[in-house]
Amino acid sequence: MALSDKPKAETVIPDSTYRLQLNKHFNFEQVASCIPYLHRLGISHCYLSPFLKARPGSSHGYDIVDHNTLNPEIGETEDFDTLISRLQQHGMGLIADIVPNHMGIMGADNDWWLDVLENGPSSAHASFFDIDWHPVKKVLENKILIPVLGDHYGNILEKQELKLSFDSERGEFSVYYYEHRFPIDPQTYPLILSSQHQRLHEYFEADDPVLHEYQTLDNSFGKLPAYTEITPESIDERTRDKEVFKKQLARLCLENARLTLFIRSRITEINRHPEDCGELHALLERQAYRLAYWHVAGDEINYRRFFDINDLAGLRVEDAEVFDASHRLVLSLVEQGKIQGLRIDHADGLHNPVAYYRRLQSENISRSDKDCASKIAPLYIVAEKIVANYEYLNSDWPIHGTTGYEFAAIVNGLFIDMTAEKALTRTYTRFVGHKRDFDEILYQAKKHVMETSLASELNMLAIQLSRIAEANAKTRDYTLNALHDALKETVSCFPVYRTYINSLNVRKEDSQYIDWAVQQGRQRSRASDLTIFGFIHDVLLLKTGDSTVSSNDLLKFVMRFQQYTAPVMAKGTEDTALYEYNRLVSLNEVGSDPRHFGNSSNAFHHFNQERARKWPHSLLCLSSHDTKRSADTRARINVLSEIPQQWHEAVFRWHRINRIRKDKSEAVIARNDEYLFYQTLVGTFPLGELNASNLSAYRERVENYMLKAVREAKQLTSWTNPNTDYEQAVSLFVKRCLNETHTTPFLPDFLEFEHNIRPAGLFNALSQTLLLLTSPGVPDIYQGNENWRFSLVDPDNRRPVDFNHNDIILSELDNQTSQDRADLLKTLLETIEDGRIKLFVIAQTLRFRRRYSDLFQNGDYIKLDCSGTQAEHTVAYARKAQDRWALIILPRLTTSLLDNDTYHFRPEIWQDTALTLPQESPLKLCDIFSRNALTAKDVNGNRLLNLGEVFEYFPFALLTNLAPD
Structure with a gap:
């Protein structure tokens, strides 16, 4: 059945996906x-x-400024x-990556955000963004702090980098x-119009009706309800009248060039010389x-x-109005059958991820087929x-399921010698x-993040x-400082990105994570x-005790706390610690853990068996737009675990070769960063001919x-x-080591290694x-990774x-x-x-998978045992x-x-290693790559396949x- 012919409410499970980065x-x-x-x-x-629609020039599309318009830089509706x-x-079909958690702000493109800036709490969109209108700092009461300036505010004023402007066509x-x-x-x-300004008499006579209308309009603007008046009546009056007055101003300017000249003169006056910028400051x-x-x-x-x-502001998508406004276009495309699935970006940043998923699924049901309301997940959704x-x-x-980082981690561990x-x-x-x-x-990285870039959220x-x-x-005797420090210790020790408490019933798993974090935080704390x-433990588990605080108020705190631990973990781990700890950097990956040095085949099989049982349609990935290194890069670095002594000798030899004595006053690359550099070369050095250009x-x-790496590490x-x-110093080191003139013996020595x-x-x-293409789940190939991609x-x-x-290579391979x-x-x-072998393996496997999709989408996963000298070198x-x-x-x-x-x-390597097949498996088999026909042999009641025969051609x-086809 063609995708377009399927009932809209029917879940479409992809056979495979191919991720493309648009710009x-x-x-x-x-x-x-x-x-x-x-x-x-x-x-x-x-x-x-x-x-x-994202910010102009966006290279990734995650800074969306309009959820209901296609990005014109990518294409129009046609x-x-x-x-x-x-x-x-x-x-x-099509899987779309959507961004419910935040929007791109700053610039001049986000109408919702601009409306909030203009109208503050009285904006129709004030509730769309997660804004604290009543912070501790009283000067920010009912205001948004906009940290956008490249220098201190006063210096920016003096340098005249803030410019008042007038749009005469809109009266704004x-x-x-x-x-x-x-x-x-x-x-x-x-404050700008100054309808009583003496200079107006240079443009108008005292009885000029234009002047009178202008003065009346000026007075009308001044009588608008203040943005701090947030009663429904005041908001309606302000919203309605301000637009009427703007149009009147625009009309007056259009009909009277002299008025426009006066307003322009006022703009110049307000933007005048630095030492007299009081009017602009007063206006701001x-x-x-x-x-x-x-x-x-x-x-x-x-x-x-x-x-x-700072350029990405959080959306309150838990609010039904915000959800509807930000999902109108996407859900319409789903309803029309143009989108078959969604990837939810940064799901852990949401106030209530589980409620969000449910609303998304219920909206899909309501928009398509009410009779399918019993289906749990009619729309294919994976969460990042x-x-x-x-x-x-x-x-x-x-x-x-998820987007597959955990699969990438378990697969990567298979190719590390534990x-x-x-x-x-x-x-x-x-x-x-x-x-x-x-x-x-x-631990220190997470604390650093909370003390610097995410300090304000911790204070709140x-x-x-x-x-x-x-x-x-x-x-009540617990002081604010003590609570602040204890919270910081607890979050620093939090073992997962977040918990998912969304009601008064706390899951056992969430309770265990909180127990661990509080216990570890207590042990590390120096508090008296x-x-x-x-107390923190009880609050996080919603235990009110004798408090007059309601359970719902505790829940509000806990849900805000959960939105905080996730970015702290992400910034502390992915953007700091993984750049600082360089023992074996192929382990330093999103979703991986450098503390776990590889895994066994049995661990991999157990993972897949659980995946087939619980999440058979989760996305699988090895590389993505977010991974620190491509799968091919990690695969090459992993080899170092098989030759630890050779690696030891090589890195110390290279260090001696590249060491240059310098004055103490001159910076040199740190040993930790040098160690990262050598592994980076192992993983990414170009294949093929080496010339000056490449x-x-x-x-x-x-x-x-x-x-980028040394900046992310935040050490030097x-x-x-x-x-x-x-x-x-880092740049000079890289240039010296990779010098095409071979002024040092390093490069030839490295190339041999x-x-x-x-x-x-x-x-x-x-x-x-x-493994990616045949394990339980939906394999995803990141763009270009069907060929060698050492990114x-x-x-x-x-x-x-x-x-x-x-495309040309694939055609040649098919021929x-x-x-x-x-x-x-x-x-x-x-x-x-040249990479053709990878393209061949992928094409042959994906085509077979597509032809027999049920085998891979819903089939059982059966671990196969090997016996013989190379059993540990085999996965089956x-x-x-x-x-x-x-x-x-x-x-x-x-x-x-x-x-x-x-x-x-080597020819003899597999001859004494055999694969044991299940008794119910077929005796006669064919390899889809070589078309080699194989027959299992019965040995003492066991069905065995000799791996020498299996790997004879490939x-x-x-x-x-x-x-096979």
């Missing part, structure tokens, strides 16, 4: 041109980054409809700070906002942000959610000169908690009165990455306080790709993809596949570095649905097994009893 350089039209290629690759659904038509022609006044627009409150227009003091130096955001900002990004390895996604959430942990820890410790403990690094929580404490005679932690391009990529430089001397471990790294990458963190991982080139497969497979292995499992079988067999930890000169296993296998 003005890659738009709907270009996506449409890729559809035939993606269809031939085997993809069922395009998975697009946000495509609603372009979108053309894309949908092209997808439907190929039997494909605004102050501009470069591209940022700040509307002026219409009630304060008289009367507004519903306070412009401030961006540095003050961490301490005093009073609107919720996306993490610590990081799940700790000891955390479980709640099975009653009406979604289909026995090397102590050796690599010793090497790292000796290289950097002291022991690094990740627990302590993470502490004040709320203090009010709760004041309501009980037993707790530790009973304060018992080495120069690569050097620039690595330099940009290293500068940072984004907020850049240390230019140190950053220059990298050449020796490259085959194992590429085999790792191919093995994990096959680093954004923006490096958002480089454009040459789809025409990939060769139809001829002599044995020759093709031999050639692919011999030319493995089966997918089964009724009498349909697919057996997946692949190698791991292959450094000792490969002939590095030919990219083949070192990866997908065996089946079904017709």
